[in-house]
Amino acid sequence: MSADLPFASVTELAQMIARKEVSPVEVVRVHLERIATHDGTLRAYITVCADAALVAARAAEAALVAGRPSGPLHGVPIALKDLYDTAGVATTAGSKILAGRLPATDATVVRRLREAGAIVLGKLHMVEFAYGPEGLNAHHGAPRNPWDASVERMPGGSSSGSGVAVAAGLAPAALGSDTGGSIRIPAALCGITGLKPTYGRVSRAGVLPLAWSMDHVGPMTRTVADSALLLRVMAGYDPADASTSVLPVPDYLAALSGDVKGLRVGLLRGFFLESATPEVRAAVEGAATALQSAGAIVDEVALPAVAHVAAASYAVVASEALAYHTGWLKARATDYDPEVRKRLQLGAFVTGAHYVRGQQVRALIRDEIDGALARRDVLLAPATPLTAPRLDERQTTLGDGPSDVRGALIRLTRPFNCSGHPACALPCGFSAQGLPIGMQVVGRPFDEATVLRAADAYQRLTDWHTRRPVLA
Amino acid sequence: MSELFDAVTLSRTARLAGFVWSTEELEALRPAVEAALRLLATLDALPLDAVEPTTQYRIL
Numbered sequence: 001m002s003a004d005l006p007f008a009s010v011t012e013l014a015q016m017i018a019r020k021e022v023s024p025v026e027v028v029r030v031h032l033e034r035i036a037t038h039d040g041t042l043r044a045y046i047t048v049c050a051d052a053a054l055v056a057a058r059a060a061e062a063a064l065v066a067g068r069p070s071g072p073l074h075g076v077p078i079a080l081k082d083l084y085d086t087a088g089v090a091t092t093a094g095s096k097i098l099a100g101r102l103p104a105t106d107a108t109v110v111r112r113l114r115e116a117g118a119i120v121l122g123k124l125h126m127v128e129f130a131y132g133p134e135g136l137n138a139h140h141g142a143p144r145n146p147w148d149a150s151v152e153r154m155p156g157g158s159s160s161g162s163g164v165a166v167a168a169g170l171a172p173a174a175l176g177s178d179t180g181g182s183i184r185i186p187a188a189l190c191g192i193t194g195l196k197p198t199y200g201r202v203s204r205a206g207v208l209p210l211a212w213s214m215d216h217v218g219p220m221t222r223t224v225a226d227s228a229l230l231l232r233v234m235a236g237y238d239p240a241d242a243s244t245s246v247l248p249v250p251d252y253l254a255a256l257s258g259d260v261k262g263l264r265v266g267l268l269r270g271f272f273l274e275s276a277t278p279e280v281r282a283a284v285e286g287a288a289t290a291l292q293s294a295g296a297i298v299d300e301v302a303l304p305a306v307a308h309v310a311a312a313s314y315a316v317v318a319s320e321a322l323a324y325h326t327g328w329l330k331a332r333a334t335d336y337d338p339e340v341r342k343r344l345q346l347g348a349f350v351t352g353a354h355y356v357r358g359q360q361v362r363a364l365i366r367d368e369i370d371g372a373l374a375r376r377d378v379l380l381a382p383a384t385p386l387t388a389p390r391l392d393e394r395q396t397t398l399g400d401g402p403s404d405v406r407g408a409l410i411r412l413t414r415p416f417n418c419s420g421h422p423a424c425a426l427p428c429g430f431s432a433q434g435l436p437i438g439m440q441v442v443g444r445p446f447d448e449a450t451v452l453r454a455a456d457a458y459q460r461l462t463d464w465h466t467r468r469p470v471l472a
Numbered sequence: 473m474s475e476l477f478d479a480v481t482l483s484r485t486a487r488l489a490g491f492v493w494s495t496e497e498l499e500a501l502r503p504a505v506e507a508a509l510r511l512l513a514t515l516d517a518l519p520l521d522a523v524e525p526t527t528q529y530r531i532l
Contacts, residue, residue, distance in 0.1 A: 213526075308514065308515070308518060310511060311511045311512055311514045311515050312515065314508065314511055314512070315512060315515065318508075322489075326490065329491070330490070330491065342500075342501065342504060345486075345491070345493070345497075345501055346501065346504055346505060346508050348485065348486050348489035348490075348491055349485055349486075349489075349505050349508060349509065350508070350512065354512045354515060356525050357515040357516070357518070357520060357525075358515065359525035359526045360518075360520040360523040360524070360525045360526075361515060361518065361520070361523075362525070362526040363523050363524060363525060363526045364520075364523060366526060
């Protein structure tokens with residue numbers, strides 16, 4: 001039993017715990033032991049809450065024996081990107097500037113997960129203040145991608161520890177945040193599932209920001225069903241976050257019928273598929289074919305306005321990030337990771353007019369995606385155009401030419417941060433080098449149910465998500 | 473492009489934004505600043521006059 005527990009899904013763990021087939025204490029212990037064995041190499045965790053997790057596990061066990069389970073995640077351990085506030089536990093956003101910061105309260109989503117019975121294993125490494133997609137951090141080093149740790153490949157970021165922890169069985173689920181792709185990029189590079197919900201679906205209260213109008217928070221798991229389960233708990237109106245919607249939260253698990261007959265899928269050509277390397281492109285086209293074979297109606301669609309996403313996204317993110325960091329950048333500039341400091345400094349050269357034009361382009365992109373989804377249920381595209389680069393790699397070659405690695409990693413994810421549409425990344429193959437390939441399923445605003453249904457159906461047709469990295 | 477963004481111009485722009493950075497620091501930033509401004513200039517070329525900017529959106 002214990003040997004299988006680190007790779008049991010959240011859904012399986014919750015069921016086994018509810019049936020008293022396994023104790024929450026055993027589940028937590030197995031994960032803590034695995035962290036102790038492997039995290040010295042992988043570096044997924046910045047803080048391990050071993051004692052608190054065991055105390056919570058014993059309480060969960062007692063509650064279960066007394067017939068008082070907390071909720072659908074009773075006794076299930078999770079881990080959190082180090083920008084989610086956790087009462088009494090350091091929350092630093094991977095920075096030196098916030099070292100030792102102890103929030104007084106939990107972020108809204110952390111509170112909701114705890115109320116549903118989840119147990120926090122610890123806090124996960126990340127790019128400083130979430131400003132970068134590679135997964136690098138000058139203060140703490142980079143977590144290692146478990147699929148090729150010997151070659152030291154990027155885990156993707158900024159939720160780098162979240163991707164590594166879930167892929168390597170150091171947590172059954174984690175939370176990430178996504179401003180330009182920071183859930184979906186590490187999900188793709190580490191071979192797991194990552195869901196960026198619609199802007200406004202999940203509260204950002206108590207989550208340290210990068211760029212308020214682009215930030216999304218969401219689950220990172222090994223299966224789509226697990227993301228559906230976590231989203232059900234996390235989503236919904238929060239008076240502490242004015243951007244959250246009052247729309248009711250559906251039962252996302254109930255939507256996972258496995259049936260895609262008649263589902264209209266738009267395969268995103270042009271900007272999306274043509275930029276992918278041949279291996280990535282073939283894998284995503286193969287996924288479209290698999291869905292078609294299962295009864296989906298697949299056609300091709302292009303989104304020309306997305307060509308301007310880099311400039312629009314840059315204008316908005318650089319401005320909002322600088323606004324948040326101005327005080328620290330004046331007083332403690334040398335305490336930043338030099339790369340992050342440079343990115344923040346560049347925001348000083350963006351004008352107000354640039355910011356507004358960026359917002360205008362966001363409207364164009366949003367309307368174009370809405371138009372594509374008026375005639376289709378979901379869109380399909382690569383999550384990243386390439387597989388995990390080496391940690392020292394700065395330039396690469398994509399399907400349409402040379403690119404810097406940073407730009408390549410965020411190229412295909414940030415259109416949906418600009419537009420706010422929900423997008424779920426999941427594995428759709430492996431490269432010849434044995435590295436995961438990720439695709440993303442995009443849906444209409446607040447229609448995560450259909451996104452998850454399509455993605456889950458694909459996981460029922462394939463076994464990419466069941467493959468595990470071999471750790472030393 | 474480089475003539476347009478000499479050290480003095482970069483320094484004044486940074487000061488307008490409230491930052492006092494050394495000449496060395498600004499020189500190190502210069503290539504990235506120029507690349508960013510080239511990228512941002514592409515926004516000026518777009519026909520956006522009839523497009524209302526996204527401010528706060530889709531809150532239902």
